[in-house]
Amino acid sequence: MEYLTSKIDKQLEQTHINVQPDHLTVKVKPAKEVKQDEEWGTYPMASTPRGLAVILNFENFPDETLRRDGSNVDVLCLEELCKQLGFEVEIHRDLYRHTTLMALDSVINNPLMKTTDMLMVFIMSHGKDNKILCSDGLGIHKEDILCKFTSIELKGKPKFIVFEACRGNKIDIGMLNFIMTDQYPHQQNTKDSSWQDMLIANSSVNGYLSFRNPNGSWFIQTLVKVFMNNAWNKDLFLLLRDIGIELNEIPHMYKQSMEYSNRNFKKRLYFNPGLSKENIDKNSINPGLKNMKNVSNPGLKNMDDVSNNDMMNMEKNNKNPGVTNTDHSLERGSYKLQKIKTGSTVWCLQYDNDMIVAGLNNGSVHIYNKHTSILENNIKAHSNGVYCLQFDKNISLSGSQDKTVKIWQNYTYKLLNTLKLDSFVLCLKCNFIDMLVTGTLRGQLSVWRMHSPTDITLTSVLHSGGKYNCVDFDDKHIVNGCDDNIQFWSTKSLELLKTMTGHTDSVCSLQLKNNLVVSGSVDKSIRIWDIETGQCIRKLEGHNSYVWYVRFDARRIVSASDDKTIKIWDLEAALDTTIASDEVCIRTLKKHTDNVNCLQFDDTEIISGSDDRTIRIWNFQTTQ
Incomplete structure (x- = not known):
């Protein structure tokens, strides 16, 4: 599950270390120029709004001991981050299983999906056996969620799906004496896979806990911090790499490692925060090159x-x-x-x-x-x-x-x-x-x-x-x-x-x-x-x-x-x-x-x- 046990809670309190700032002020640095990659191609990110960001937060459950205190801080930070990145934001809280599935279905039919460039989905809850727990205590398998985004309506559109949830009960106690530092060719097939242009990020490695405190979850707070400081000049892959590095450097006796998987996400993606569509179109790479x-x-x-x-x-x-x-x-x-x-x-x-x-x-x-x-x-x-x-x-x-x-x-x-x-x-x-x-x-x-x-x-x-x-x-x-x-x-x-x-x-x-x-x-x-x-x-x-x-x-x-x-x-x-x-x-x-x-x-x-x-x-x- 994604919550901390009382023993770990007590140890967190005893460390007297704020693993995340008390109040993270979200301020995205604006891009100075259009960033593109001629060799591998670049997903277009010029629409107004840039895309749709859907946030689903499950804070309360029938078992009150599972309440995810601090998760609302993640929602507020993500909402502000996505708005500053130029996204329209849609927030859902404490949905039951059937209404969660309805909310995911509605994403595909959202008119914004026809006129904007990208979809981001953030799902925050408890997790176990590759399932996400809804507020009625019922679970949805992650693959059933991901399948929602393989429809023909979303083909060619970059999709960034983030899960903030535990993936087991193991605790990473870390290892000593390592200093951490990081083109991915793609194949073109005659027949396209259903899984296209999707990047999936998990807050922890399979089998391990995800940590959270009253100031928010380690992973989401790190994601917001990295995006707001670096989205102006780094593509999405490098942003994820930086999240992994910073997450691992949180000063605590326990450690957390994120994981992401690529399902035919074939190009670079730059958010171009603060740049207008006219500016981006003017400076785009000439495809004739x-x-x-x-x-x-x-x-x-x-x-x-x-x-x-x-x-x-x-x-x-x-x-x-x-x-x-x-x-x-x-x-x-x-x-x-x-x-x-x-x-x-x-x-x-x-x-x-x-x-x-x-x-x-x-x-x-x-x-x-x-x-x-x-x-x-x-x-x-x-x-x-x-x-x-x-x-x-x-x-x-x-x-x-x-x-x-x-x-x-x-x-x-x-x-x-x-x-x-x-x-x-x-x-x-x-x-x-x-x-x-x-x-x-x-x-x-x-x-x-x-x-x-x-x-x-x-x-x-x-x-x-x-x-x-x-x-x-x-x-x-x-x-x-x-x-x-x-x-x-x-x-x-x-x-x-x-x-x-x-x-x-x-x-x-x-x-x-x-x-x-x-x-x-x-x-x-x-x-x-x-x-x-x-x-x-x-x-x-x-x-x-x-x-x-x-x-x-x-x-x-x-x-x-x-x-x-x-x-x-x-x-x-x-x-x-x-x-x-x-x-x-x-x-x-x-x-x-x-x-x-x-x-x-x-x-x-x-x-x-x-x-x-x-x-x-x-x-x-x-x-x-």
């Missing part, structure tokens, strides 16, 4: 490591009037450079809005705060170099020279699973749904079925022989570099479809997207391939040594090389074979003092790792 051939960058010239000072000097002397420090693009903008000293060679990295995760040659995985560059966690992950890693909202994977792939739980970094392979693990790719592919030095490209992080079975070894440096896949193709060749396999049948030749030395890195593959090689070149024809569309030359890493988006290719440089290439120009390579390369960054092994980038920054034992953050949005 998703089609590479619709993007152009006319007139861009090669810029050799133009820093902030260089940019201002060019403006002052008018040597390049086309370049100004108000341009925040990777191609032409000035940048602020941050350097993080890692103490060991950086082989691989990934980042999100808040953290950078790096795999090091000493076997460690470092987690850095992206805003402060502070090392927040040093995971002694492997006994030898970490060559590859990947993470999503729940788990992280790392592959190493110690011949293992390890799966870690985010926040606690508890080791969940270890996969043993035949040789050094050089690459891995996971879709975080059901599939993992790994490649090793001795030539095993292995496909694994992921039933859960703790239940992973080897499905097939696609090919033995050659060295597998890199791999990528989508729902149609698996693509890998094997020595100096690139192989294409069917994701469904695991049959070899074609082998593409052209590189004259080992393929170090590749990426698959939108029927294109971009690869980088020891032969110092970058090649662009058409996945349908298997033909090389373009060979790009400009690096003076091995090309260790390549990544691309709809506008550009960014490459990292053994020659200590990072180059930015115009993708549309590269697809035009009449334009010379030196004109396709539009910028070279030269601040690393040794080989650049890896990088990731987005529209405003590049983050790179090197043999010089540093991570460099090239921020083109902030120049002061």
Whole structure:
């Protein structure tokens, strides 16, 4: 049940700690700009009102000992939060089972569901055996509640369902000596599931208690606090991550962990608080950018490591009037450079809005705060170099020279699973749904079925022989570099479809997207391939040594090389074979003092790792 026993109540009183503020003043920070994600897509959040927020609170029950004191505080805070986020709010209190079901049915038929962008539902009560207790003492199974929101009327509309209720009687007493810190690809099917665009948050893990006091429940009060402080610039997934972190940091002898599940919630969702529909529509991403051939960058010239000072000097002397420090693009903008000293060679990295995760040659995985560059966690992950890693909202994977792939739980970094392979693990790719592919030095490209992080079975070894440096896949193709060749396999049948030749030395890195593959090689070149024809569309030359890493988006290719440089290439120009390579390369960054092994980038920054034992953050949005 969701209430606290008298023993726990007494212990709470004796701690003399206010685990939540006495009076939480709800004040949502307004958004400064429209936030969108071009790669994964963004749910529209521009309607007025933004959507409908339904709050169902069950405070009183036939058994008076079950009264949920303090729950009305949660209702008031949620109501104010949702209103400030721009939602119409509907509140139901102490409904019986049959009237609860009627209230849920009425949500679907609410006229607002036809004209607004989102539905949020908050259900607060006691819980047991996956049931929610109504005020007549009867229960409703959670799945019966969730099924209400699978109707065709709500298809395509994001739905955020929150349960504040116990899920058992266990108490989490916590564990010592852990510091807690955190793209989820989606598949497109020919037939849609009934479960679409739904994100479900539970206040506790299955089997455990949810805590509450007269100032409200730990979970709801934390949710309100995180949303009002961060909804202006973070998407819903990151907000949930932050709730989990803050909930776990409540200073008390007992602990509480939230849990959320994703049922085809495929896009980013930004609440855009305080922004008008006109403002949002004006600043929305042009959908044409998703089609590479619709993007152009006319007139861009090669810029050799133009820093902030260089940019201002060019403006002052008018040597390049086309370049100004108000341009925040990777191609032409000035940048602020941050350097993080890692103490060991950086082989691989990934980042999100808040953290950078790096795999090091000493076997460690470092987690850095992206805003402060502070090392927040040093995971002694492997006994030898970490060559590859990947993470999503729940788990992280790392592959190493110690011949293992390890799966870690985010926040606690508890080791969940270890996969043993035949040789050094050089690459891995996971879709975080059901599939993992790994490649090793001795030539095993292995496909694994992921039933859960703790239940992973080897499905097939696609090919033995050659060295597998890199791999990528989508729902149609698996693509890998094997020595100096690139192989294409069917994701469904695991049959070899074609082998593409052209590189004259080992393929170090590749990426698959939108029927294109971009690869980088020891032969110092970058090649662009058409996945349908298997033909090389373009060979790009400009690096003076091995090309260790390549990544691309709809506008550009960014490459990292053994020659200590990072180059930015115009993708549309590269697809035009009449334009010379030196004109396709539009910028070279030269601040690393040794080989650049890896990088990731987005529209405003590049983050790179090197043999010089540093991570460099090239921020083109902030120049002061």
